[in-house]
Amino acid sequence: MGLDKTPPTKDQIRSLLRYAILAPSSHNTQPWRFEITEGAVSLFADRTRALPANDPNDRELTISCGCALMNLRVAAAREGFDVSVDLSPAQDDGDRLAVVSFRPGETSVPGGEEWLSKTGLFLSMETRRTYRKRFEPREVPTVTLDALLAAASESGCELKLLESETQRHQVAELVAEGDAIQWADPNWRRELANWMHSRSQGDGLTVPGLLAPVVRAVVRMFNMGKSVGAKDHQLADESPVLAVVGTEGDSRSDWLAAGQALQKVLLVAHTHGLQASYLNQPIQVASLRPKLQKLLDQETFPQILLRLGFPEDDSHAAPRRPLSDVYIVKKSNA
Structure with missing residues (x-):
């Protein structure tokens, strides 16, 4: 498809945002909001949906917004x-x-919108899931791993694959230790x-409606770090792929880059099943x-640790807020 030389209308931009909000976010907080103007849309961090205990510097919040930005780019390219x-x-x-501006001319971001329009990433936005169960016990082909590495690199980030069993086990130990520290914190459990x-x-994190009050009370009252840590340790050990998204710096712009890279990796991964x-x-x-960072033996800052594999069964999409809750249309000055 050739690139349209006519900027989208505000209604068309609003339609593109339906895909932006399908991005993943910490605790499914969906911490983004948008402002539509003539031929452009601004992306804002919605800090009313921040996680002070889990994410005190809004690092993951910003990464989540970067994921939404990549989805918006993919939808626009499509x-x-x-x-x-x-x-x-x-x-x-x-x-x-x-600020995303829609206009004719060459793109000014890595990865290339024309390239995005020619891939299957658009279809993956609606069927990508955060899959928390065990994966099928089969290896991921090298050609797929190469595609994931390229997806991160095109967005200015690095995807480090943890390949040795020793390294994977050490990372799994850190995951379990992290669970123990977080669950021991009453403020973290309350959040x-x-x-x-x-x-x-x-x-948010979906629980059955009738059980929600009981589940919340149990999480607030009991330190389940040991059992959760054991489960996560097993998931890490058994996952076909463990990988870390890293950035050269650790600033807001790096977090945005990490979000875009992460979402591109997730969408490319989904095109490979x-x-x-x-x-x-x-x-x-x-x-x-x-x-x-020391275990990875790299100078880059680790931003996201993810596990990938072939799912054993289907999973439901996480719920989303109505689109009308996350955007406003800014009226032009007369």
């Missing part, structure tokens, strides 16, 4: 729209993370419980992050 992305918008609002919602609420989930505990716990 519809034939060319875009330029300003990742350093004027600091009139510290929550404004990016987790507060984001356990019934599906009808449209966000894979799903993924996260074991970010060694990155979320400040004392463990340097240990993970």
Whole structure:
């Protein structure tokens, strides 16, 4: 498809946002909001949906917004729209993370919107899942791993594959240690419980509606770090692929880049039949992050630890808030 030389209308931009909000986010908080203007849309961090205990610096919040930004780019490319992305918008609002402008001409972001339009990434947005169960016990082909490495590199990040059994076991130990530290923190447990919602609420970690009050009470009251850590240790050990998304720096722009790279990796993975989930505990716990970095023997900053493989069965999509809750249309000045 050739790139359309006519910028999208506000209604068309609103339609593109239906795909942006399918991005993954910590605790399914969906911490983004958008402002539509003539021929452009601004991406904002919604800090009312932050996780102070789990993500005190809003690092994962920003990564989640980067994932939504990549989805928006993929959707725009699929519809034939060319875009330029300003990742350093004027600091009139510290929550404004990016401005996506729709106009003719060459794109100004890595990866290339024309390339995005020719891949199967668009179809993957609606069927990608965070798959938290065990994967099938089969290896991921080298050609698929190469595609994942390229997807991260095209977005200016590095995807480090953990290949040795020793290294994988050490990472699994860090995951279990992270679980123990987090679950021992009453504030962390309280925050987790507060984001356990019934599906009808449209966000958060889904639990059956009738059981939600009981589940939240149990999570608040009991330290389940040992049992959760043992389960996550097993998941890490058995996963066909363990990988870390890393960035050269550790600033807001790096987190946005990590989000875009992560989402591209997830979408490319899905085109090869894979799903993924996260074991970010060694990155979320400040004392463990340097240990993970040293274990990887790299200078890059680890941003996301994910596991990938072929799912054994289907899983439901996480609920989403109504599109109308996450955007506004800015009226033009007369």
